[in-house]
Amino acid sequence: MNSLNMVALRTIWRKECLRFLRIWVQTLLPPAITMTLYFVIFGSLIGSRIGNMGGFSYMEFIVPGLIMMAVITNAYANVSSSFYSAKYQRNVEEMLVAPVSNWIIIAGFVGGGAIRGILVGVIVTFVSMFFVDIHIHNILIILVTLVLTAVLFATAGLINGIYANSFDDVSIVPTFILTPLTYLGGVFYSLTLLPEFWQWVSKINPIVYMVSGFRYGFLGVSEISYLTSLSILVIFNIVLFAWAYSLISRGVGIRS
Numbered sequence: 001m002n003s004l005n006m007v008a009l010r011t012i013w014r015k016e017c018l019r020f021l022r023i024w025v026q027t028l029l030p031p032a033i034t035m036t037l038y039f040v041i042f043g044s045l046i047g048s049r050i051g052n053m054g055g056f057s058y059m060e061f062i063v064p065g066l067i068m069m070a071v072i073t074n075a076y077a078n079v080s081s082s083f084y085s086a087k088y089q090r091n092v093e094e095m096l097v098a099p100v101s102n103w104i105i106i107a108g109f110v111g112g113g114a115i116r117g118i119l120v121g122v123i124v125t126f127v128s129m130f131f132v133d134i135h136i137h138n139i140l141i142i143l144v145t146l147v148l149t150a151v152l153f154a155t156a157g158l159i160n161g162i163y164a165n166s167f168d169d170v171s172i173v174p175t176f177i178l179t180p181l182t183y184l185g186g187v188f189y190s191l192t193l194l195p196e197f198w199q200w201v202s203k204i205n206p207i208v209y210m211v212s213g214f215r216y217g218f219l220g221v222s223e224i225s226y227l228t229s230l231s232i233l234v235i236f237n238i239v240l241f242a243w244a245y246s247l248i249s250r251g252v253g254i255r256s
Contacts (some may be wrong), residue, residue, distance in 0.1 A: 004099060004100065005100060005101055005104045008095075008098070008100040008104050008105075008108070009104050009107060009108050009111075011108075012095075012104075012105065012107075012108025012109065012111075012112065013108055013111050013112055013115075015108075015112070016078070016082060016108065016109060016111070016112020016113070016115075016116075017112055017115055017116075019078075019082060019112070020078055020112075020116050027074070027078075027116065028116075028119065028120060028123060031070045031073075031074060031120045031123065031124060032120075032123050032124060032127050034070075035066055035067075035070055035124045035127055035128070036127055038062075038066055039059070039063075039066070039127070039128060039130075039131045039132075040131075042058075042062060042188060043058065043059035043062060043063075043131055043132070044059070044131065046058070047059045047062070053189075053190055054190055054192075054219070054221045055221065056135075056219055056221070057132070059131060059132045060132050060133075060135065060219065061190070061215075061219070062187060062188055063128045063132060063134070063218070064211065064214045064215040064217070064218045064219070065185070065186065065187030065188065065211045065214075065215065066124065066128070066187060067121050067124045067125055067128070067214070068121075068149060068187070068207075068210055068211050068214045069182050069185075069187055069211075070117075070120050070121055070124045071117040071118065071120060071121040071146065071149055071150050071153075072117070072149060072153045072178070072182060072207070072210070073174065073178070073179075073182070074113075074116050074117045074120040075113045075114055075116060075117025075118075075149075075150045075151075075153040075154040075157065076113070076117075076153040076154065076156055076157040076160070076174060076178060077157065077174060078112065078113040078116040078117070078154065078157065079109050079110060079112070079113035079154045079155075079157035079158045079160075079161060080157035080158070080160040080161045080164070080170050080173075080174075081157075081161070081170055082109060082112065082113070082161070083109055083157075083158055083161030083162065084160075084161040084164045084167065084169075084170050087161070087162075087164075087253070087254060088167075092254060093254065096248075096251070096254065102245060102248045102249050103245060105248060106155070106158065106241065106244050106245060106248060109154070109158050110151060110154040110155050110158055110244075111154075112154075113150070113153075113154030113157055113158075114147070114150035114151045114154045115150075117149075117150035117153065117154065118146060118147065118150050121146060121150070134218070135218055135219055135220075136217070136218060137216065137217060137218060137219060137220035138216070138217050138220070139217070140217075141213065141214075141216060141217035141226055141230075142214065142217035142218065144230065145210065145213045145214045145217060145229070145230065145233065146214065148230070148233040148234065148237060149210045149214070149233065151237055152210075152233060152236050152237050152240060155237065155240040155241055155244055156240055158244050159240065159243060159244050159247065160173050162244070162247045162248070162252060162253045162254070163247075163252070163253050164253070165253070181205050181206075181207050182207055184202065184205055184207075185202075185205055185207030185208050185210070185211050186202065186207075186208050186211045186212060186215075186223070187211055190223060191203075191208070191212075191223040191224075192223060199223075203224070206232060206236060208224070209224060209228065209229040209232040209233065210229065210232075210233060212224040212226075212229050213226045213229030213230060213233070216229070
């Protein structure tokens with residue numbers, strides 16, 4: 001990587017990070033409040049009636065899923081809104097005509113979104129400590145799953161931002177696709193509670209693998225092999241990066 005690309009990458013990363021840090025009351029605080037409500041309602045009130053799940057209390061069981069849900073939504077939202085704003089203000093064209101590789105532009109936006117997702121995940125983890133004792137079975141699996149998931153949904157957010165033609169388009173995918181997939185991704189329940197047919201249907205949902213792998217890192221239990229979960233994450237990251245690179249290279253939604 002030449003020095004020009006490094007300068008460009010650091011600059012985009014810095015811009016993307018300052019973008020959400022300047023308005024932390026809107027970007028970092030709301031997820032903490034929302035997850036606190038989840039812990040109180042689903043963990044303390046409903047969880048006490050449900051009892052154990054997978055050999056752990058219901059609160060312990062849902063904590064990894066809630067952390068992952070916060071990471072997914074924030075990584076995605078950061079990049080989709082940021083890239084569309086850059087299109088809307090027409091400053092993304094300046095990056096495209098600059099002597100900077102397209103993958104640097106992608107890495108810059110995706111890196112900023114991933115950092116926000118991971119930071120929110122850390123905040124939610126600290127919040128959860130007020131409600132339950134955190135178990136850590138394998139810290140390496142936790143970190144790898146966290147980073148791969150944040151990067152994956154930041155890249156997905158970039159693709160959304162590329163295709164978006166209005167600010168309304170930025171919110172369509174999170175509202176009608178991402179949110180349902182997240183709630184049906186095993187955050188609040190174990191797949192083993194479902195009938196066999198619906199277990200098979202659930203495994204079509206990629207978020208199931210992310211939540212399952214992340215939960216294994218914390219609790220050491222999972223309905224799906226953590227190697228399968230990590231493999232799915234790697235494959236999806238490669239596919240989405242290639243898709244984003246192709247769109248940026250062809251100027252889809254930018255030059256047209």
